[in-house]
Amino acid sequence: MFPPQFSVVIDNDRCEVCKRCTVNCSFEVLSYNEKEDRIVAQDQKCVACLRCASKCPQGAITIKRNEITFSPHPTWTPEIRLDIIRQAETGGVLITGCGNDLYYPCLFDRIVIDACQVTNPSIDPLREPIEVCTYLGKKPKQLIIGDDFSLETEITPNIMIETPIIIGHISYGAINLRAHKALAMAASKAGTLMGSGEGGLHPELYEFGDHIIVQVASGRFGVHSKYLEVGSAVEIKIGQGAKPGIGGHLPGEKVSEDIAETRMIPVHTDALSPAPHHDIYSIEDLSQLIYALKEETDYMKPIFVKIAAVHNSAAIASGIARAGADAITIDGFRGGTGAAPKIIRNHLGIPIEVALASVDKRLRDEGIRNEVSLIASGSIRSAADVAKAIALGADAAAMVTPALIAMGCTVCQQCYRGTCAWGICTTRPDLARRLDPEVASRRVYNLISAWTTELKEVLGALGMNAVESLRYNRERLRGVGIDQKTLEILDIKAAGE
Ligand code: SF4
Numbered sequence: 001m002f003p004p005q006f007s008v009v010i011d012n013d014r015c016e017v018c019k020r021c022t023v024n025c026s027f028e029v030l031s032y033n034e035k036e037d038r039i040v041a042q043d044q045k046c047v048a049c050l051r052c053a054s055k056c057p058q059g060a061i062t063i064k065r066n067e068i069t070f071s072p073h074p075t076w077t078p079e080i081r082l083d084i085i086r087q088a089e090t091g092g093v094l095i096t097g098c099g100n101d102l103y104y105p106c107l108f109d110r111i112v113i114d115a116c117q118v119t120n121p122s123i124d125p126l127r128e129p130i131e132v133c134t135y136l137g138k139k140p141k142q143l144i145i146g147d148d149f150s151l152e153t154e155i156t157p158n159i160m161i162e163t164p165i166i167i168g169h170i171s172y173g174a175i176n177l178r179a180h181k182a183l184a185m186a187a188s189k190a191g192t193l194m195g196s197g198e199g200g201l202h203p204e205l206y207e208f209g210d211h212i213i214v215q216v217a218s219g220r221f222g223v224h225s226k227y228l229e230v231g232s233a234v235e236i237k238i239g240q241g242a243k244p245g246i247g248g249h250l251p252g253e254k255v256s257e258d259i260a261e262t263r264m265i266p267v268h269t270d271a272l273s274p275a276p277h278h279d280i281y282s283i284e285d286l287s288q289l290i291y292a293l294k295e296e297t298d299y300m301k302p303i304f305v306k307i308a309a310v311h312n313s314a315a316i317a318s319g320i321a322r323a324g325a326d327a328i329t330i331d332g333f334r335g336g337t338g339a340a341p342k343i344i345r346n347h348l349g350i351p352i353e354v355a356l357a358s359v360d361k362r363l364r365d366e367g368i369r370n371e372v373s374l375i376a377s378g379s380i381r382s383a384a385d386v387a388k389a390i391a392l393g394a395d396a397a398a399m400v401t402p403a404l405i406a407m408g409c410t411v412c413q414q415c416y417r418g419t420c421a422w423g424i425c426t427t428r429p430d431l432a433r434r435l436d437p438e439v440a441s442r443r444v445y446n447l448i449s450a451w452t453t454e455l456k457e458v459l460g461a462l463g464m465n466a467v468e469s470l471r472y473n474r475e476r477l478r479g480v481g482i483d484q485k486t487l488e489i490l491d492i493k494a495a496g497e
Pocket residue numbers: 010014015016017018019020021022039055056057058059060061
């Protein structure tokens with residue numbers, strides 16, 4: 001037995017043995033020792049979710065990382081050694097949750113945004129209006145106005161969102177109904193969109209349909225006419241940044257009656273979506289599905305296609321635009337997940353920054369950028385990331401992990417176990433009850449609202465009164481400590497140039 005990753009330190013002088021922590025810990029770390037009349041901890045089971053510490057009325061709990069459990073070694077880090085030990089014991093693939101946690105450089109953190117000085121005055125967002133509403137969907141290349149000044153160009157359906165920040169896809173099943181509903185309520189109040197994920201839509205969410213992108217993934221879980229009818233857009237999921245090249249997996253234990261009914265599968269069976277769509281092996285096949293969905297929705301809804309960021313995303317996106325899609329979501333390799341093999345999550349795919357820049361450039365070079373909107377996702381962490389993504393070419397940015405954090409998630413990476421102590425990534429009724437949808441939705445709404453205000457601040461500092469002026473405005477970005485080749489791909493200059 002090796003030392004655990006975390007130590008739970010209980011200050012017995014402060015502890016008044018209320019036992020609240022034992023009830024709150026869903027990983028069975030803490031228990032009451034009757035003989036000694038004190039709380040005892042099994043450190044081996046601790047995942048540092050911090051639920052116990054946050055609920056302790058005495059502030060008596062400290063979670064510490066056991067940094068010195070192994071002798072230091074730059075190559076054989078404690079994590080690598082622990083992974084090997086776990087695999088030697090189980091013979092299995094390591095499964096994990098949340099986004100890539102290896103220390104790859106984050107390009108967003110090496111890009112800075114310009115600001116106005118002297119000759120081009122900035123705008124005060126508190127005193128002057130700054131427009132951030134965004135339209136998602138195909139745009140005409142030019143507008144033809146008739147002799148009677150009527151518009152002759154046929155405008156394909158677009159969705160207007162009041163902020164370019166949307167909530168990305170997370171499925172009912174990966175999170176429970178209360179959490180899914182909280183996200184839908186927040187998206188609706190903020191005038192933006194959320195993604196249904198691949199698990200269908202519970203009827204309780206139908207009323208928020210105007211603010212939901214319904215997803216059609218390879219497993220086709222929960223896809224039926226009503227589902228397509230209630231959504232404001234339909235997204236075909238080809239790939240996901242956290243696990244490019246593989247399908248999804250919802251363990252049977254999480255497939256409760258309601259989830260089974262929504263997904264249209266038997267109760268307690270594993271919901272496995274295959275790696276490929278078994279009817280899509282070419283751009284022509286994809287085009288057929290796009291037009292089948294357009295037919296089904298009377299050509300009234302934009303059809304999105306989501307791909308994972310990979311080295312040839314630009315060529316793939318070009319094909320998707322030509323196949324008739326109205327928007328493309330590109331999901332970078334730091335994107336979140338409820339469950340993925342650790343090897344896939346940490347080592348496959350590429351960062352969103354370079355994928356987005358190369359897709360946008362390719363579509364512009366080919367003169368088809370207007371054919372699709374671009375949505376960037378995969379570790380959008382702040383309004384700064386949103387602004388940088390827009391300047392790199394995105395029409396909108398999608399985030400999920402920040403919304404989960406707003407609801408209480410502490411990124412403990414245990415989502416795949418179904419015992420989320422914060423009542424989010426769990427379908428256990430006793431744990432799900434911990435999440436109040438009203439409170440959670442208000443917190444997610446507050447987050448979107450705060451980011452939107454910050455985005456307006458950035459636009460004002462850039463002397464722009466509309467987000468449209470920032471789109472593909474790479475001249476206002478500069479790289480710090482980025483190599484020349486990557487600067488070329490990002491199509492931005494180095495700071496000082
Ligand atoms: S919640 Fe705090 S005060 Fe209550 S038993 Fe646990 S450590 Fe003690």
